[in-house]
Amino acid sequence: MGSRSYGQYCGVTTAVELVGERWALLIVRDLLVGPRRYTDLKQGLPKIPTNILSARLKELQEGGVVRRIPLKSCGLVYDLTEYGRELEPIVVALGRWGFQAMGEPGIDDVVTADSLTIALRTAFQRDAAAALPPADYEVHVGDVALRVQVDGGELRIAQLAPPAPPVGGRMPDGVPELVFAAGPGIRRLISGELTPFAAIDDGVLQVLRGDETLLERFAATFHIEAGAAAPAAAA
Amino acid sequence: MGSRSYGQYCGVTTAVELVGERWALLIVRDLLVGPRRYTDLKQGLPKIPTNILSARLKELQEGGVVRRIPLKSCGLVYDLTEYGRELEPIVVALGRWGFQAMGEPGIDDVVTADSLTIALRTAFQRDAAAALPPADYEVHVGDVALRVQVDGGELRIAQLAPPAPPVGGRMPDGVPELVFAAGPGIRRLISGELTPFAAIDDGVLQVLRGDETLLERFAATFHIEAGAAAPAAAA
């Protein structure tokens, strides 16, 4: 009964009926990084109730956004359909928009591997990167570790354990030129609020290995301009 | 407490906390067309409960997306902030994405002036239009009437009565070269599923005045490719 339809014949309306329910776009965000098992999604979305996760996955499948793939080696993954994958620029743009309104982290906010991966894609400055020499970073935020490789306009991000190597993921060889660790305060480096030097000085960030001047290159490569009006950062 | 937070420190998460609630993005969609009064919004969103509309407006203001402007001539409008206006490319992209999943209209789906305005912006092919001569259309869909002017890569859309001339809107002068009327089936013209000729033939569209060959130009100017996989059109 409860006709949940918005009652309009319109593309935007159709879109929000497909991916506008609570949690749906965050599931899509994580699947943009790669195929994920039910349990991976649950871990990447620590606060999602399991019934909601399974309901969303069902709806997203019915909407043609997500598909369920039985794995040869026993198991099961969810993946975006080709149609679902077309959401990538939209999710990235939303992330860029929302980034500007991020305040300080809530007391029990977490940074997950997938969300950080998308955040880096969001902040990636292709043109700036193309003009810079290739670089190879290892970034730690909380207990998430990412291998971030930039070569020309290309960006490659791999998630280091934990969690276990993602399905279909390929571990990069070689040694990163720069290894550093940060907390959520890394946001202030990406926003330009803090220079790399100031970030180290404030204890927001520590260089674990490598030449710390590479941080300048990192900051030039990953940046989100505080566009128009920096809103007062909602609660 | 029922902390409605998603518990993640992430731009995408922040964005959906700001505009991810039910109805919120549709309010933004309508405000992208121009400032609107409470009652305008209610008419443009016929199925929104009034308490939800006022709740969303309040939340959007707190989030720095919408602002409330007392009108000199007695009255009150809601408008997007500069930050809110940055959602335009995102809403347009979502509309383009959702367009591909639109099936046939539900029995009591409506097409509103604002949603059609955004739909045309969504479908606008700047490059194609720039290569074509200027054009001046009047489009009727249901009881919505739009004046659509294309000049080079520029698109201007004005809403003809009803409803009354929008606040701050300016009525175009002159006479449109082509006036036509359609139903929701206009979607099939924009998707390329129907040629202009076939659309007339099927009764999807009637030319009321002007040279019907201009419909070719209209179809070339407003088009949405059925990109990757045309999903099976959700219920």
Next chain:
DNA sequence: CCGGATCCGAATCGATACTG
């Protein structure tokens, strides 16, 4: 452990009525 299904109280939504 993986992939959910079930149950229940709390919060939100939807519809309508009403008010300054």
Next chain:
DNA sequence: CAGTATCGATTCGGATCCGG
């Protein structure tokens, strides 16, 4: 015109439980 108030219908959130 611009909202509140109210109340039943849904949905969400949290926890537990179940079959492989």
